Amino acid sequence: MRDLNAPANPLETLAYIIAQQIEDHSVVYIGTGIPMVAGILAKKTHAPNITLVYESGGQDPIEGDMPWSVGCPMTWRKSPTIMEMSYSFAQCYNGYVDIGFLGFAQVDMYGNVNTHMIGKDYHQPKVRLTGSGGNNDLSSLTEKMVLVGLQTPDKFPEKVDFITSVGWLEGGDSRKEAGLIGNGPAAVISPWGVYDFHPASKRMRVKSLTPGVTFEIAQQLTGFELLRPEGEIPDTKLITPECLKIIRAQVDPRGVFTTMPAA
Amino acid sequence: MKNCRPSKVMTAHEAVSRYVHDGDSVITGNYTEGLPFSLLFEIIRQRKKGLTYYSQSGSADVEFMVAGDCVDKLCTAFLHKWGGRAAGGMVERYQRAGKLQVEDYSNFTYNARLAAGANGYSFMPVLPSIMDSDVFKIRDYMGENKFGVVRCPFTGREIPVVPAANPDVCLLHVQRADKHGNAQHWGGLGSTVHACLASKTIIVSCEELVDFDVIKSSPHHTIVPGFRVSAVIEEPYGCHPSELPGYRNPDMTMLRFIDNSFSSDEGLRSMFDEWVYGLPDRASYIKHYIDVFGVESLNRYRARSYYSAPADYGVAFESGWDTYGQALLLGVDIAGLEQLIAEKGDLVDVD
Numbered sequence: 001m002r003d004l005n006a007p008a009n010p011l012e013t014l015a016y017i018i019a020q021q022i023e024d025h026s027v028v029y030i031g032t033g034i035p036m037v038a039g040i041l042a043k044k045t046h047a048p049n050i051t052l053v054y055e056s057g058g059q060d061p062i063e064g065d066m067p068w069s070v071g072c073p074m075t076w077r078k079s080p081t082i083m084e085m086s087y088s089f090a091q092c093y094n095g096y097v098d099i100g101f102l103g104f105a106q107v108d109m110y111g112n113v114n115t116h117m118i119g120k121d122y123h124q125p126k127v128r129l130t131g132s133g134g135n136n137d138l139s140s141l142t143e144k145m146v147l148v149g150l151q152t153p154d155k156f157p158e159k160v161d162f163i164t165s166v167g168w169l170e171g172g173d174s175r176k177e178a179g180l181i182g183n184g185p186a187a188v189i190s191p192w193g194v195y196d197f198h199p200a201s202k203r204m205r206v207k208s209l210t211p212g213v214t215f216e217i218a219q220q221l222t223g224f225e226l227l228r229p230e231g232e233i234p235d236t237k238l239i240t241p242e243c244l245k246i247i248r249a250q251v252d253p254r255g256v257f258t259t260m261p262a263a
Numbered sequence: 264m265k266n267c268r269p270s271k272v273m274t275a276h277e278a279v280s281r282y283v284h285d286g287d288s289v290i291t292g293n294y295t296e297g298l299p300f301s302l303l304f305e306i307i308r309q310r311k312k313g314l315t316y317y318s319q320s321g322s323a324d325v326e327f328m329v330a331g332d333c334v335d336k337l338c339t340a341f342l343h344k345w346g347g348r349a350a351g352g353m354v355e356r357y358q359r360a361g362k363l364q365v366e367d368y369s370n371f372t373y374n375a376r377l378a379a380g381a382n383g384y385s386f387m388p389v390l391p392s393i394m395d396s397d398v399f400k401i402r403d404y405m406g407e408n409k410f411g412v413v414r415c416p417f418t419g420r421e422i423p424v425v426p427a428a429n430p431d432v433c434l435l436h437v438q439r440a441d442k443h444g445n446a447q448h449w450g451g452l453g454s455t456v457h458a459c460l461a462s463k464t465i466i467v468s469c470e471e472l473v474d475f476d477v478i479k480s481s482p483h484h485t486i487v488p489g490f491r492v493s494a495v496i497e498e499p500y501g502c503h504p505s506e507l508p509g510y511r512n513p514d515m516t517m518l519r520f521i522d523n524s525f526s527s528d529e530g531l532r533s534m535f536d537e538w539v540y541g542l543p544d545r546a547s548y549i550k551h552y553i554d555v556f557g558v559e560s561l562n563r564y565r566a567r568s569y570y571s572a573p574a575d576y577g578v579a580f581e582s583g584w585d586t587y588g589q590a591l592l593l594g595v596d597i598a599g600l601e602q603l604i605a606e607k608g609d610l611v612d613v614d
Contacts, residue, residue: 082450084457123403164369
């Protein structure tokens with residue numbers, strides 16, 4: 001049983017901020033990890049009428065235990081439909097999905113995502129990561145794409161080691177010129193800040209910061225120059241005690257995705 | 264002529280020695296649930312070499328196959344690392360040592376290769392999101408054939424395409440099958456159907472071998488028709504420690520043990536000696552599990568039943584009769600029809 005009264009950790013903060021992006025009645029494409037926590041949290045709180053869509057086929061499951069991956073039976077538990085994967089993805093292609101979340105190990109200043117490997121040579125990886133899964137497939141498909149992960153200068157480099165999923169490519173009109181459909185990444189969410197992209201240059205820009213985090217701190221946590229919005233930077237709304245309790249008692253009681261890994 | 268269909272029932276040992284050859288391409292048909300571990304362990308025990316292994320959402324299956332020195336080339340869309348971050352996982356270690364070539368696709372483009380193969384197409388269009396990624400640009404053993412680009416004859420747009428994949432052998436674990444190979448699977452399908460239908464030879468292991476009557480009363484669960492299947496193995500716990508709807512959850516006791524074993528070379532060797540090479544078949548594997556972890560541990564992960572409602576497949580034969588009581592299509596009356604059915608008989612087994 002988890003301590004319901006301990007202060008929120010960065011992963012729980014992250015899950016809450018992501019959940020706030022989800023509007024009720026929307027169709028939400030869910031990836032493994034924190035997005036699953038956020039989707040279920042949203043469904044249990046402000047957005048009870050959303051449809052959760054999983055790539056392995058489950059559509060709109062009845063909640064049960066926390067799924068440990070998008071292929072877990074909990075992603076289709078008592079679902080009205082279990083599709084084959086190709087159709088589950090095709091719904092995005094055809095524009096029927098409103099919002100999707102992509103996890104990243106690295107994200108660069110133009111929102112390009114890496115989940116493949118760390119190192120200079122793909123064939124001789126310093127660290128081999130998971131690979132694409134559905135990451136690339138979703139990156140040009142849903143109406144609103146949100147990138148989610150932790151933030152350090154290594155995780156926010158100027159250039160990712162491997163482009164798993166295309167964001168705004170090299171900025172400006174380069175995504176459009178490449179012929180890519182979809183709206184491109186709308187936001188990047190880390191425990192320390194929420195970022196969007198400058199409408200013309202497509203460079204990452206601070207949208208709001210976690211209370212206590214200044215622009216300078218956010219910059220120090222970033223491997224490239226962040227853009228500053230005009231005017232005062234708003235605080236990101238912090239997780240409420242009620243939502244924190246719901247995460248710990250109902251959504252992820254065993255702490256599969258919302259306990260911090262040991263250093 | 265008598266209507267005969269031979270039984271394809273055999274052991275995992277027979278199926279693997281008969282149908283899996285060194286240098287073959289072998290695909291795990293199951294997506295993440297019901298991974299065919301019994302068949303994979305048998306391949307490792309028989310020390311098959313030089314395989315091209317396809318696993319879409321690679322988990323412990325990939326780690327075992329690579330550590331068992333069976334695989335030269337790996338085609339995948341996702342890899343879960345076992346043994347902790349420090350150990351690095353088998354794929355990373357073998358890749359760095361130059362002993363393993365890895366070709367990465369995304370989930371959809373991996374699936375599209377199999378969909379093309381299952382449909383008999385030589386290639387399949389995929390979405391443009393792949394074109395500007397390094398998944399498209401960086402190529403391993405597939406080289407120029409990893410992706411291509413064609414121009415759509417209707418819109419004039421450039422479209423990336425993937426080549427068809429038709430693996431030599433598909434390994435599939437399902438809930439139930441009959442002796443003819445009709446295999447029924449329900450749950451999270453992922454790309455399972457495409458993986459099966461694209462493959463040249465299909466080996467099915469099942470929790471329960473059932474009568475043909477069970478299969479023909481529930482055809483919506485059949486994902487691969489019997490005539491495509493080469494071998495059927497009745498193999499309870501054939502996917503252990505992975506999960507299977509209606510039977511069990513993932514066995515976390517075993518998975519934790521596997522994870523710990525992969526964290527050191529010594530642990531890995533002793534796990535292979537004890538659990539893979541040291542046990543001849545799945546029955547002895549489960550017996551060994553009970554000896555080591557206890558039957559309570561095995562039962563802890565057992566599924567609680569939640570049955571599907573039966574579907575009514577009845578048809579109204581009456582609409583097929585004319586005013587003289589003759590069947591419209593066959594030109595016989597009811598007695599004649601019954602005689603035809605009796606002459607045709609049900610499926611006759613040779614064994």
